Amino acid sequence: MNKAVFARMNGLGNRIIVADMRGRADTITPAAAIRLAGESETAFDQIMAIHDPKTPGTDHYIEIINCDGTQAQACGNGTRCVVQWLSRESARRNFTFETLAGILTANEHEDGLITVDMGKPHFGWQEIPLAHEVADTRAIDLAAGPADAPVLQSPSVASMGNPHAIFWVESDVWSYALDEYGPALEHDPIFPERANISIARVTSREAIDLRTWERGAGLTLACGSAACAAAVLGARTGRTGRSLTVNVPGGPLGIEWRDDDHVMMTGPAEWEFDGSFDPATGAWSRNASRGAA
Numbered sequence: 001m002n003k004a005v006f007a008r009m010n011g012l013g014n015r016i017i018v019a020d021m022r023g024r025a026d027t028i029t030p031a032a033a034i035r036l037a038g039e040s041e042t043a044f045d046q047i048m049a050i051h052d053p054k055t056p057g058t059d060h061y062i063e064i065i066n067c068d069g070t071q072a073q074a075c076g077n078g079t080r081c082v083v084q085w086l087s088r089e090s091a092r093r094n095f096t097f098e099t100l101a102g103i104l105t106a107n108e109h110e111d112g113l114i115t116v117d118m119g120k121p122h123f124g125w126q127e128i129p130l131a132h133e134v135a136d137t138r139a140i141d142l143a144a145g146p147a148d149a150p151v152l153q154s155p156s157v158a159s160m161g162n163p164h165a166i167f168w169v170e171s172d173v174w175s176y177a178l179d180e181y182g183p184a185l186e187h188d189p190i191f192p193e194r195a196n197i198s199i200a201r202v203t204s205r206e207a208i209d210l211r212t213w214e215r216g217a218g219l220t221l222a223c224g225s226a227a228c229a230a231a232v233l234g235a236r237t238g239r240t241g242r243s244l245t246v247n248v249p250g251g252p253l254g255i256e257w258r259d260d261d262h263v264m265m266t267g268p269a270e271w272e273f274d275g276s277f278d279p280a281t282g283a284w285s286r287n288a289s290r291g292a293a
């Protein structure tokens, strides 16, 4: 067994395992991911596996694995954790990554906060994707709760590389049973690749409160790509400006939808502990010698 090094980290409470798979030909199996997800110390929302680059001009290929063993195209909080991991091993602070969603850049600032260029949002029904054409992706025909008195309805949808549905609500986001509605909405037939489901309350032109039921992971304390989707859809529907704070349960994320259409996400990353694991089985051990920075 050729073990790989990992760190358990978090981005505003989004539980992330960063795994160093550089210089190796193997990948992390779904069985290994599910085993790590099932143990209390290593329980995670996403694994960010750092691989050797596939495309010239990029530093690393990043594979993103949800805790159910499925792959994701984008993970904003996890990308910040990868940047913090890499910036601990050299003086570099600027990186170019490739993911299933394409090529993105990220950099760590002097104060430790990290900005990720999450790329451009997509609003076309085929790009999200939806199962069929809809008139307007700013409000699609989808609801949760009793048919005659829906609790959540008419979400705005977008792709940030991965699919997102944002339900706009008037009351405190904690007053909605997202754990009850999330699973069915994630698997609704309108989403052929399933979707990340969020409820969003606009509190000013510059601020949104957001909770997310993540595709493949369930309720999380933070979802960076959902924060980006909420921000661009807030602006696209006239609810907000293009530069705002998205308050997720784990804390605030700064989001700017620039005039060149790129979405910039800024927030922290936190190192918890590290160890080594078998990418085939998920068997792992904790390393006592290297702790938080």
Ligand SMILES: N[C@@H](CCC[C@H](N)C(=O)O)C(=O)O
Pocket (backbone or CB within 6 Å): 014, 045, 046, 066, 071, 072, 073, 074, 075, 076, 077, 078, 162, 163, 196, 214, 215, 216, 217, 222, 223, 224, 225, 226
């Ligand atoms: N936590 C992430 C999103 C992870 C991927 C998502 N569950 C999916 O399957 O699309 C983030 O911070 O963006």
